[in-house]
Amino acid sequence: MTFEPGDNVRVLPSEKPGHVRTPGYLKGKAGWIESLVGEFPNPEELAYGFSGKPERPLYRVGFRQADLWDDYEGPAEDCLYADVYEHWLEPGEGAPT
Amino acid sequence: MGGVHDMGGSPGGPIDRGQHEVEDWERLADAINAALGGKGLQTTDQHRRAIESLEEYRDLSYYERWVAATEKLLVEKGVLTSDEIDERAASIRRHWGEP
Amino acid sequence: MSGHHQHERAGRTTSPYAARIRAIEALLLEKGVLTEPEVQDSISYMEARSPANGAKLVARAWMDGRFEELLLSDAKAAALQLGMEPEHPAEFIVVKNTPGVHNLIVCTLCSCYPRAILGRPPDWYKSFEYRSRAVREPRAVMREFGFEPPEDVEVIVHDSTADVRYMVLPLRPLGTEDMREDELVELVTRDSLVGVNVPRS
Known part of the structure; x- marks a missing residue:
């Protein structure tokens, strides 16, 4: 596993075409690893009939809402968690732990 | 940005909290989809991919998208052909007394 | 999506997709891809959840x-x-x-x-x-x-x-x-x- 809970990460700003499970609004955004969910076949390959092996680590990644939306209405503590595959993450800096 | 389905954060109006009664054909769409999955003929991600690639995504209801996607996958895999589905669907509609 | 939903008529919806899924079902059963009990089990499975x-x-x-x-x-x-x-x-x-x-x-x-x-x-x-x-x-x-x-x-x-x-x-x-x-x-x-x-x- 590349990342540990508490690690700062950034979601890759990739525009990889095809079926991906990383939503556009998270691309390029900084957050932190909340936990490891487990390892799963890669959905980007499963979607086209391939095995998806080897399985990829899937993390619950936390983001501060204020880092996602310039106009966020709500306290600074509000956050968002999403499930992101490891190959969509790179080490980040500056996100809270 | 991603496809038409990738809508998190897009502007939107008030949420309609009304609930329609689930219709038999919607139950069937759900069931066929699950049964094909159980047989290993379809994965969740294949179905998601097929739904996302529907040109009429925004114009179809939820289970209409499911049916269109299931059809697309069955044709893609060579299990059924579009022609035989068209033909049978037309015959069913005639039987229902629809044009 | 809601609001656009197709309504039942005489017990059957007017959505063309209602006919298409029935057609798909009939063809899959005829070809032996699925069996009637498999489809029924699948319907019962979801109905049992709430x-x-x-x-x-x-x-x-x-x-x-x-x-x-x-x-x-x-x-x-x-x-x-x-x-x-x-x-x-x-x-x-x-x-x-x-x-x-x-x-x-x-x-x-x-x-x-x-x-x-x-x-x-x-x-x-x-x-x-x-x-x-x-x-x-x-x-x-x-x-x-x-x-x-x-x-x-x-x-x-x-x-x-x-x-x-x-x-x-x-x-x-x-x-x-x-x-x-x-x-x-x-x-x-x-x-x-x-x-x-x-x-x-």
């Missing part, structure tokens, strides 16, 4: 601290313990509301929902409006459902983007200390299991 399952899990957790611990650490095991069949292979995670934290579930990319436990998601959960707005303006969305978390409560939105299905363990309403488990079950609404609202009190 938010009542979620309410049972929540009420038991409110009554029993050890069950709550299990529900939060291994929700599938907790569901099995109450005789439910959690989804395979998707993970099932229950997130806990506290006096300081309120959780809200959405799936922006499709409409992932713990169907194996709660059954089909409601129409609003699948609506483009909910999927678009819940991540960006969760507080405004909850206000539409009649709930306004205080400013000092942290709102956590969970976008179930991949292989996890989420359910909320809501806060037990005040003044329910003397209630029996079967009475508590009645307080737990589907909306409170998604987090757009809180249980009845």
